[in-house]
Amino acid sequence: MAISVETFFLAPGFQGTLQAQIQQLIAEGILSGRFRRGEKLPSSRKLATHLGVSRITVTLAYTELLANDYLTSRGRSGYYVSENAPVPPSFDPPKPREDRIDWTRALGRRFTGGDTPDKPKDWANYRFPFVYGQTDPSLFDHANWRLCALQALGQKDFTALTADYYDQDDPELVEFIARNTLPRRGIIARPEEILITLGAQNALWIAAQILLTQRRTAAIENPCYHALRDILNQSRCHVDAINVDRDGLNPALISNEADVIFTTPSHQCPTTATMPMDRRHALLEHARNIDALVVEDDYEFEMSFLDAPSPALKSLDTEGRVIYVGSFSKSLFPGLRLGYLVGSEAFIREARALRASVIRHPPGHIQRTAAYFLSLGHYDALIRRIREALKARRAVMQDAIEQYGLTVAGQGAFGGSSFWMRANPEVNTEILAQALKSDGVLIEPGHPFFTDEAPPQNFYRLGYSSIPSERIPEGVSRIARALGQR
Amino acid sequence: MAISVETFFLAPGFQGTLQAQIQQLIAEGILSGRFRRGEKLPSSRKLATHLGVSRITVTLAYTELLANDYLTSRGRSGYYVSENAPVPPSFDPPKPREDRIDWTRALGRRFTGGDTPDKPKDWANYRFPFVYGQTDPSLFDHANWRLCALQALGQKDFTALTADYYDQDDPELVEFIARNTLPRRGIIARPEEILITLGAQNALWIAAQILLTQRRTAAIENPCYHALRDILNQSRCHVDAINVDRDGLNPALISNEADVIFTTPSHQCPTTATMPMDRRHALLEHARNIDALVVEDDYEFEMSFLDAPSPALKSLDTEGRVIYVGSFSKSLFPGLRLGYLVGSEAFIREARALRASVIRHPPGHIQRTAAYFLSLGHYDALIRRIREALKARRAVMQDAIEQYGLTVAGQGAFGGSSFWMRANPEVNTEILAQALKSDGVLIEPGHPFFTDEAPPQNFYRLGYSSIPSERIPEGVSRIARALGQR
Structure with missing residues (x-):
């Protein structure tokens, strides 16, 4: 690859000749690993014009570097980083600038140090x-995903691929979720009650931002998904952790102070307990009595192979009390990062505005590819x-x-x-x-x-x-x- | 498409016979538009097993719906939604559930009603x-983007496509940004000082969350990008808006109270003013004197066709005082939603943790596609x-x-x-x-x-x-x- 002329800047305060400065720019580029062996340098004419110096200055700098074997010349075709040029030591990255900021003071809020453990990346x-x-x-349907991605990359879908959706979602994906995915969980929802999120975690985060404040209380399961606890700790609400039993969360143990109840009825995370139907009804009734909302994380419902899945808690909700979190990430693949929130329009409106502020919208191409993969039956x-x-x-x-x-x-x-x-x-x-x-x-x-x-x-x-x-x-x-x- | 048996659930409180309930489930599916003309129903055996009812009950329900012309039978191949079945009225979506939640009370925080205007989607x-x-x-290089996406969809990159990166970024994309993109702005940064974000807006949002609190002051340009004001209003910090002149932000007008200065030196948004070099130096000096940080939004720097772009403010920063926001969205395409933050390690560490909590990471496939598109020279x-x-x-x-x-x-x-x-x-x-x-x-x-x-x-x-x-x-x-x- 050619080294772009645009990577060269003259430093205003440099002590020394222009020629020396140009030599140093190139040598530093090589030593720091930015310029690699065999890469072509800009022509002396081009670099001279770019820097606003005379061409002879650049030529002299290049000649000097030739002598040092940093560069080689290939006749008319120009100057290249020499195959003998020093290799940047791989163990010694460019020395960090001296940081003069007192970051303990400068950081208004900290987000490191949460409960979510480091997981081995290898x-x-x-x-x-x-x-x-x-x-x-070996389980993923790679060939068909590729075909769907290709289709979504076609001319016809160019808009999905490139347009700024502002705060909107891919209409085909939303329609598929409304018509096919949610009915399998017993849920009927209109498009205005659905928001596409960047995975289930993003959905939980959005719900917590909207529903919780420092003065509110969240009831969570104990044990529970650690990233949820990080999210709640960041929102600074009071957290009431309720020990689960073999049927999951016991509504009788939820205090009257709870404003929002976070639960995983289908597969309690991490105990995998399934909440029986009568307890689901009891949970909804308790929520009604204490006027709390329920956030249902319905992760992994598709992985019910021992018995048919129960309908979601949301399907039993006649009052708009349940906010439902669904996801394709776990079942499709975690790197896809697509999930969805289902809830009352008043809630989804706020969720959409918050999402627009934080990320605008999930990338259009991924939404459209998923819509094809789903609607062609590959997902099933x-x-x-x-x-x-x-x-x-x-x-x-x-x-x-x-x-x-x-x-x-x-x-x-x-x-x-x-x-x-x-x-x-x-x-x-x-x-x-x-x-x-x-x-x-x-x-x-x-x-x-x-x-x-x-x-x-x-x-x-x-x-x-x-x-x-x-x-x-x-x-x-x-x-x-x-x-x-x- | 066949209608999945999983979309059927018996409602526990239903008043009436099982057969009537099954008929109603199907009729409602058709009337609400979920089941469409020509779609195949589950076999009576399958549906009976799924619902745990006798097969004759399902058969009777189907027969009844045949008589009503909701369904047709095609001999051995089974039951289909009739071509004469009632079409759901397009102007009258399924009646929303009665919402019994007092959302004015239930919403802890509101995010609607910001300054960012609705833009025409058509x-x-x-x-x-x-x-x-x-x-x-007509300007976008559709063919090569497609090729890069295909390459990123190949077996070799399967991990990039599907893995949960936890809090990490695509190493190839980060390397390209460090070696090629940033040097063009005069910036040298190590991978630990770079975070991939979901577009520039996401980068600004993350910076605001980390650097600002209710007790801190942000200095912004007036006029400025409206979505930035929304972000700052949400963080509830004090906002000091400083009128720009033909050279952009005038550092002399920034009050000593400012903790963070948000600026767009390359192309002031929206006036397009370019900040001259001496003012850039003055801005950095002023920031140093009042011990403020600077968030530089370097949007559209590639669109400098009248004159070569000045080096970024960040390139003049020897103290780690400047946090740099870059983006491929505007120049590649807005729907891509890829940007990056460059700053001191202490800052990037917090930014990474916050991003992990909010979205985990930008989808791997898009990062890898962009890395190919960039490194093959298509981007240039x-x-x-x-x-x-x-x-x-x-x-x-x-x-x-x-x-x-x-x-x-x-x-x-x-x-x-x-x-x-x-x-x-x-x-x-x-x-x-x-x-x-x-x-x-x-x-x-x-x-x-x-x-x-x-x-x-x-x-x-x-x-x-x-x-x-x-x-x-x-x-x-x-x-x-x-x-x-x-």
Whole structure:
């Protein structure tokens, strides 16, 4: 690649000749790794015009660098970074500028230090990755997604691809969700009651911003999705964490102070408990009595392979009390980052305005590709395939867990993609996870899910969406061995 | 398409027989537009199993609907929504549920009612769209973007496409920005000092969340980008609006109370003024003296076709005082929604954590596609083409504006894609814009850019990125006619 003339600027305060300055610009570019071996420099005429200096100054600088073997000349075709030019040391990045800002004072608010743990980014390099929420490439319908993306990249859809939607969504995607996705959960909604979000997490975040303030109380499940707790802590509301039981959240334990109840009735996160229908009705009634709203995170409902999924809480809601969070990310692929909010128009209006301020709208091309993938039936086929694969894997998991004597702590009625596990009380699963890592096994320590001041350390989660069936028994046996159970 | 069995749920409180309920489910589906003519119903066996009722109940319901001509039977192949079935009235969407929530109380915070005006979504249907910030499809390099997207959709990049990046960015895109894009603005930054955002607006929003609180003061330009004012109003900081002159923001007018200074030195938005180098130095010095940070929105720097762009303010910053906002959206296409923040590591760390909480990360596929498009040189070629087209159009605009006696209020040194215009003081450009709309001409009223309590009504903006050259003279003449100047 040619080095653009536009990367050259003369520094006003430079001490030295123009020629020296030009030499230094080029040498620094090479030493910092910005200019690479074999790259072509601008012609001396071009660079001279750009910098407003005489051409001879540039030529002299180039000649000097030739002598130093930073550059080579290829006759008429010009100057190139020499193949012998010094390589920037890979271990020593360009020295940071001296930062003179007192960032402890300058930062008005901090967002680091939340409860959400760092997850290993190189999980795919481990032989036994019992990680959660990542995709198995062998299950994804890559060919059809590619075709849909191509279609969405066609001339006809150019507008979807390039236009600034302002605060609007892709109408085809919204229509599909209204006509096909939501009815499967028993939900009837008009387009004005639906907002596309950048994944389920974005939907939860938006709901929290709109519904909560420092003076309000959110009731959450304990344990719960740690990123939700980060979101609520940032909104500075009071958080009331309610211990779940084998049927999920117990409405009788929700205090009258709660303004918003966050719940995962289909698959309690992380215990995978399924809330029975009568408790769903009781939850709605309790919410009505204390005049609270309910935010239902219906993640993974498509992964119900043990039994048909129950209708969503939202489908039982006749008052507009439930705000529903759905997502294609988990089931399609997490990197897609598409979800949706369903709620009363008054709420969706505010959500749309907030989203416009924060991100304007999710990229149009992705919305349109998803709309094609959904409406051509590929999504249903994909879900079926994933469901079957997970069902098979779950059976292998179940057998291995029994065989090696591990203890399942949470049990969902409908399936899902993980087991919630309990080790003996003296086990610290954070330390266990570290030890297993060097044995090629990734497990997820459970303590970040808990809101308790002293969270139990002996829980862990085993995901099976990214580990092939044939590796499961060996992986589980290694966990058992590390636990000293074999 | 077949109607999925999963869209059927029995309502627990239904008054009537099971058969009647099934009939009603189907009829309602048809009447609400969810089930469409010609769509296939689930087999009676399947639906019976799903609902847990006897098959004869379903068969009887289907037979009844056959008689009513809601359904037709095609022998062994099953039941279909009849071609004679009632069509849902298009003017009368399904009746909304009765909303029993007092939303005035339930909404903790409101985000609607900001300063950002509604823009016409059907601008492409107007013959003379002097709109700003939309793309001209005829200029975009559609073929190569498609090829890059295809490459990013390939097996090799499957991870980029599907993985949950947690809080990370696409390393190839970040590297390209560090090595190629930023150096053109005179900026050297390490990957730890760069964060990919969902467009420039998202970058501004993130910066405001981190740097501002209710007790802090933001200095902004007046007039300025209205969405920035919305963002700052939401953060509830004190806002100090400083009138710009022909050289943009005058640092001497910034009060000592300012904690963060938001500025657009390359092309002041909306006046298009370019800040001269000496004023840039003065601005940095003033910021240092009052210990304020500077957020530099460097939008449209690539659109400098009248003169080479000045180096960014950030390139003059030796202290980490400047936070730089860049974007590919405006120059590539607004629907892409990719931008970036450059700043000290301490700041970027917080920005990354906040972004992870709000959206996790921008979709991987789009980041990778952009990385290819950039690194293969298509972006540079595109910018050159757009720059030449805009230069030609600007010349036509200039001529027409002179010919028809309109008044340019703001003048940038480097080009851009719009003119900032002033009508006579008695003209209300909001009313003018309305009148011109029915004449096929779209102009942008200027008052939303002003922070004044009584903003001047006689300014307007004329964008020329979406109107072909040959229509410009006629469009400008219509504006002049509406202003009574011909």
